[in-house]
Amino acid sequence: MDTFQVAVRVRPQNQKELLNQSKSILQIQNGKQIVFDPATTESASGHVRQKNLGFSYDYVYNEKSTNTQIFNEAVNPLLDKLFAGFNLTVFAYGATSSGKTFTIQGSQSEPGILFQSLEQLFKRLQPDQTLKMSFVEIYNEQINDLLNTKNVNLQLRDDVNAVQIVNLTQIKIESIQQTFLLINKAFQFRQTQATGENANSSRSHSILQFDLQTATNTVKFLIIDLAGSERLKRTNCEGQRMLEGCSINKSLLALGNCLSALCRNNSYVPFRNSKLTRILKETLSGQSKVLMMCNVTSSDLQYEDTLNSLTYAQRATYIKCQSKINIQSIQLNQTELNQIIQQLKEENQQLIQDLEKAKITQHLEDTTELDTILKELIESTSLLYLNQCDRKYLEFENNTENVKKIGELQELEQLALEQSKQLKDKLKRFTTEKAQLKIQNAHSKIQENKLSQLSILRGKIIEQMQNINAHQKHVIIHQQEVFEQLSQLAAVALGESEVAPLIKQFKRAPKQTQAQQAKSADDLMLSQLNTQQINTTQNFTKNINICEPKRIQTLEKWNANASRVKIIPGLTRKISINKYEYENQLDELTSQLNNMSGSIRRK
Ligand SMILES: Nc1ncnc2c1ncn2[C@@H]1O[C@H](COP(=O)(O)OP(=O)(O)OP(=O)(O)O)[C@@H](O)[C@H]1O
Structure with missing residues (x-):
């Protein structure tokens, strides 16, 4: 049995996915293999992608698989190992x-692997063994005690082999009922929030630990529910949710980096990069049996997320660490001894096979390592371009509310950039012709990803520009009409000699700009957004206000006549109004013009 096992579970499509008639992009071939975006798949948008990527894991579960099936097949055998003296992490x-x-956690009708494990723990517990429990969450890089809510921001302390959480509450548990109550209460304290994707999204990583103790020995059983990796755009998160999302992604990236280093057998593994990886150091460095449950949906609405998760999980399958039995001073009965002997035999067999393989296929291992590095490079550069394009779009929107998001995306970019740089450095040692060819292919793939992200960005910007232009065009046409009416009224109030130059200026302005700036149809449309014209309009309305006394004078003269007819040169319409209509229209048109100028400027 491998020390590090990986299971993939495909959940049934949810309401949103069904309503969107999303297509399945996963094909489970047997209990161990899955094909992502198989050759026959067509996405909801009709676009055929067909990456046709095959992945294999220790277990693959489909939409119909139940928590009980998963527990019986993947978790229960690991509990045997726990009782034989091995640490265990799920x-x-x-x-x-x-x-x-x-x-x-599961649901009322379908208890999750936590509750099923608990039943087994109590069933198998021997009189000389005790069980203790602790429960923490890591929220925004802060460790909080879920068994004592006053106990927040706990610190970590490095011991020889493990990292300890200082001042952690540990409770001795003696019955299932007592433990259920404690766990259910603790779950209520866990940070959860509604996001665009999940009405009850976990915003923290939760780590539940059971210590199985005898007088001489302690083994640990960790059950961890990680917060969801997320693309910030998809979950529509802002403010606090967005900060949480960044912190979640950062710690998951740190975990991914540790997994990569482990699968390449690196002597240095960057455990110290997050609280999550510091706590998991003991688990991941071979002192524990590990089961990674990777959850995905088959819906093509989550195309990128599913591909990322499957790739992340695939990377974990390369980890070949040897778990050690957790011996302090251990007294074992015959059955336990037999189990350990069997375990050691299996591991020994595995080692012999590995050694043989290593001798014969040294260069193949190199190729595997190169493949892993290239795969990670493609992933991290994809993430980089995705973040860059998201950021560029936010910058294009030029909205003050985006400033914070832009900063956060820049931080993520920086991380992805650093990771890509490290990976590129590692590529330098692969110098054979075959390796060079692979590297060249990967670079083409990276370039392709970059171009596809840029083309998505370009499409989004053009669409947005067209919306803006259509709006501006509409406002400008309307503005010209209003201006014309206003000019006539103003001419009545101010006299033609004062108004005529302003009208001339207003009418001339767009022509100048078009001639100077228009290079294409788009430019022509944009040129209508004419600052000079807006300025003139504003001056014009200001003048009318400044000339208020003159206007009153004119109006007084007007009293003598009940109505008036006037034609302004250069304007086509006649006006025939009385004093009150005149005043109302002038006020209304002036404020309309001001509003429109403001609207154009804002856009
Ligand atoms: N195998 C399944 N069968 C039926 N319903 C499921 C299954 N898996 C998930 N669901 C439902 O999908 C929804 C989301 O699941 P869940 O909350 O477990 O996701 P999550 O990965 O923990 O999300 P987050 O990271 O946002 O906390 C829930 O309503 C859950 O009941």
Whole structure:
């Protein structure tokens, strides 16, 4: 049995996915293999992508698989190992709303693997063994005690082999009922919020630990429900939710980096980069049996997320660490000894096979390592371009509310950039012709990703520009009409000699700009957004206000006549109004013009 096992679970499509008639992009081939975007798939948008990527794992579960089936096949055998003296960690990974919490906690009718494990723990517990429990969450890089809510922001302390959480509450548990109550209460304190994708999204990583103790030995069983990896755009998160999202993504990226280093057997593994990876150091460095439950949906609405999760999980399958039995001073009965002997035999067999493989296929291992690095490079550059394009679009929107998001995206870009740089450095040692060819292919793929992200960005910007232009065009046409009416009224109030130059200036302005600036149809349309024209309009309305006394004078003269007819040179319409209509119209038109100028400027 491998020390690090990976199971993938595909959840049934949810209401949103069904309503959108989304297509399935996953094809489960057997209990161990899955094809992403198989050759026959067509997405909801009709666009055929067909990456046709095959992945294999220790277990693959489909939409109909139940928590009980998963527990019996993947978790229960690991509990044997726990009782034989091995530490054990089960963690759920996946995008937001992919079903992690459902797998761990389950529902009333379908208890998750946590509750099923608990039943087994109590069933197998020997009189000389005790069980203790602790429960924390990591929220925004802060560790909070879920068994004592006053105990927040706990610190970590490095011991020889493990990292300890200082002042952590540990409660001795003696019955299932007592433990259920404690856990259910603790869940209420866990940070959850509604996001665009999940009405009850976990915003923290939760780590539940059971210590199985005898007089001489302690083994640990960790059940971890990670917060969902998320693309900030998809979850529509802002403010606090967005900060949480960034912190979640950062710690998951740190975990991914540790997994990569482990699968390449690097001597240095960057555990210290996040609280999550510091806590998991003991688990991941071979002192624990590990089951990673990777949750995904088959819907093509989550195309990128599913691909990312499957790739992340695939990387974990390369980890070949040897778990050590957790011996302090251990007294084992015959059955336990037999189990350990069997375990050691299996591992020994595995080692012999690995050694043989290593001797014969040294260069193949190099190729595998190169493949892994290139795969990660493609992933991290894709993430980089995605973030860059998201940021560029926010910058284009030029909205003050975006400033914070832009800063956060820049931070993520920086991380992805650093990771890509490190990976590129690693590529330098692969110098054979075959390796160079692979590297060249990967670079073409990276370039392709970049171009496709840029073309999406370009499409979004053009669409937005067209919306803006259509709006501006409409406002300008309307503005000209209003201006014309206003000119006539103003001429009555101010006299033609004062108004005529302003009218001339107003009418001439667009021609100058068009001639100077228009290079294409788009430019021509944009040139109508004429600052000079707006300025003239504003001056014009200002003049009318400044000339208020003159206007009153004119109006007084007007009293003598009940109505008046006037034609202004250069304007086509006649006006025939009385004093009150005149005043009302002038006020209304002036304010309309001001509003429109403001509207154009804002756009
Ligand atoms: N296998 C499944 N069968 C039925 N319903 C499921 C399954 N998996 C998930 N769901 C439902 O999908 C929704 C989202 O699942 P869940 O909350 O477990 O996602 P999550 O990955 O924990 O999300 P987040 O990271 O946002 O906390 C829930 O309503 C859950 O009941």
